Amino acid sequence: MFVLAESNQLYVGDMLFYIVSFIILAALVWHFAWKPVTQMMQKRATKVANDIDTAAQKRADAEKLAKQRQDELAGSKQEATKIVADAKKTGEDQRNKIVEAAQADAANVKQQAAQDAEQARKDALQGAKNDVANLSVEIASKLIHKQLSADDQQALIDSYIEGLVKHES
Amino acid sequence: MGGNAYTFKLFGLTFNFTNMLSGLIVCVIVFAVMYGLSRHITMKPTGGQNVLEWLIEFTNGIVRAQFNQETSGFFSFFIFILFVFIFVANQFGLIFQMGWNGHELLRSPTADPVVTLTFSMTTILLSHFLGIAQRGFKNYFKGFVSPMPGMLPINLIEEFTNFITLGLRIFGNIYSGELLLKLIAGMAFSHGIATMIVSLPLEIAWQGFSVFIGAIQAYVFVTLTTVYISQKVVGE
Numbered sequence: 001m002f003v004l005a006e007s008n009q010l011y012v013g014d015m016l017f018y019i020v021s022f023i024i025l026a027a028l029v030w031h032f033a034w035k036p037v038t039q040m041m042q043k044r045a046t047k048v049a050n051d052i053d054t055a056a057q058k059r060a061d062a063e064k065l066a067k068q069r070q071d072e073l074a075g076s077k078q079e080a081t082k083i084v085a086d087a088k089k090t091g092e093d094q095r096n097k098i099v100e101a102a103q104a105d106a107a108n109v110k111q112q113a114a115q116d117a118e119q120a121r122k123d124a125l126q127g128a129k130n131d132v133a134n135l136s137v138e139i140a141s142k143l144i145h146k147q148l149s150a151d152d153q154q155a156l157i158d159s160y161i162e163g164l165v166k167h168e169s
Numbered sequence: 170m171g172g173n174a175y176t177f178k179l180f181g182l183t184f185n186f187t188n189m190l191s192g193l194i195v196c197v198i199v200f201a202v203m204y205g206l207s208r209h210i211t212m213k214p215t216g217g218q219n220v221l222e223w224l225i226e227f228t229n230g231i232v233r234a235q236f237n238q239e240t241s242g243f244f245s246f247f248i249f250i251l252f253v254f255i256f257v258a259n260q261f262g263l264i265f266q267m268g269w270n271g272h273e274l275l276r277s278p279t280a281d282p283v284v285t286l287t288f289s290m291t292t293i294l295l296s297h298f299l300g301i302a303q304r305g306f307k308n309y310f311k312g313f314v315s316p317m318p319g320m321l322p323i324n325l326i327e328e329f330t331n332f333i334t335l336g337l338r339i340f341g342n343i344y345s346g347e348l349l350l351k352l353i354a355g356m357a358f359s360h361g362i363a364t365m366i367v368s369l370p371l372e373i374a375w376q377g378f379s380v381f382i383g384a385i386q387a388y389v390f391v392t393l394t395t396v397y398i399s400q401k402v403v404g405e
Contacts, residue, residue, distance in 0.1 A: 013184035015287045018192055018278070022291075025196045026250045032200075033207035034246050037221050040210050047212065 131167055135160060185283070192278045194265070195258045203253070228252050231392055235399040244398075247295075252391040255279060255288070255339070259383030262347045263376060279386075280344040282337060289336035292394045293328065300401030312401065335393055339386045346379040 139160055206217035214222055228249040262277025278284045301309045313324045353375060357368035 011185040011188065011283050013180075014188045014281075014283050015290075017184065017189050018284055018287050019291065021192055021196050022250075022254065025200055025254065026246070028200050029203045029250055029253075030246055033203035033221060034225075034249065036210045037207055037218065037225060038242060040212065040214075040218075041222060041225070044212055 187273050188278055188281055188284055191275050195261050195278055199253055199257050232395055235395040248391050248395060252387055255390050256387035259343055259387055263379050277343050279339055280347050282340045285340040286336035289332050293332045296398040296401040299398055303402045331397055339390050342382050342386045346382055349375055
């Protein structure tokens with residue numbers, strides 16, 4: 001079947017063979033390589049686009065949330081400062097109140113003590129006066145009853161004075 | 170060197186066995202690589218999927234540079250598979266250069282003008298077809314007489330030269346690269362060890378350069394393909 005070719009003839013059969021084999025090759029490669037790979041590339045492109053959109057969305061959300069947190073934080077800081085200031089003020093007030101109350105108490109006690117002392121002195125004086133009156137009455141009764149001599153008189157007075165002194169001390 | 174390949178006739182058509190075998194192997198390699206790279210497709214790309222996606226992005230970039238509007242996935246795929254096939258075909262001859270009984274068995278399919286002109290013809294026909302399908306007959310024919318009716322013969326010639334140059338450019342580059350590789354190899358074995366030592370670095374350098382040329386030519390081929398098709402589809 002094989003014959004040596006004459007030079008430079010047109011191999012029309014080759015043309016046919018190449019066209020047919022090229023079409024078959026193209027069909028096979030299309031089915032096994034091109035279609036799955038390009039489909040996957042398309043899918044990936046879609047996914048990347050989606051991911052970018054989602055990422056932008058997430059980012060916006062996160063920024064919003066962060067801002068919200070920031071605001072809340074600033075608010076709570078202010079609140080904390082207020083609470084501390086309030087507490088300080090309350091403490092101060094309470095301290096002042098306590099000190100005032102203590103001072104008032106102390107003044108009261110002092111006054112009470114002074115009053116008591118006065119009362120005691122008055123009572124004592126009153127007692128002494130009563131004693132003197134009683135003694136005078138006693139002495140008078142004694143004088144009346146006994147008819148005393150001068151010496152007796154003297155002794156009586158002495159005894160009286162002695163008793164007075166004793167009573168005073 | 171052009172004629173020393175196996176050919177046979179079938180149904181009145183001439184078949185070149187060398188081209189068929191090489192083309193078939195290139196197809197198998199392309200499919201195996203694509204199949205291997207596209208296993209375990211996941212949302213988070215790893216390994217082979219990364220390579221494949223990079224390649225797809227690369228060819229899609231070529232398409233996007235020419236088409237302003239959104240193009241169908243099918244056209245992007247055509248450019249993608251065309252690029253991969255031509256790239257592998259360009260490199261194929263650098264790795265598997267095989268002959269038997271003085272006849273070539275394996276070489277770059279793109280080192281044959283019939284093969285490259287087949288692809289360029291496909292491209293040009295596709296551009297005309299898509300031009301009519303997208304813009305209608307009226308606008309399609311208007312494209313030949315723009316910017317003025319006097320340009321008609323020039324435009325007609327341009328269609329033909331586009332077809333020829335697109336095919337012959339890649340053929341010339343790949344064919345000459347392989348020819349020079351063969352010549353250096355022949356030189357290496359001509360005068361014993363001395364020429365071998367001289368030829369080795371030359372061969373290595375030219376191999377590397379051919380890989381570069383093969384990649385560039387594949388890129389140029391698909392870029393021009395998109396340009397020609399976009400001219401017809403989008404208008405100039």
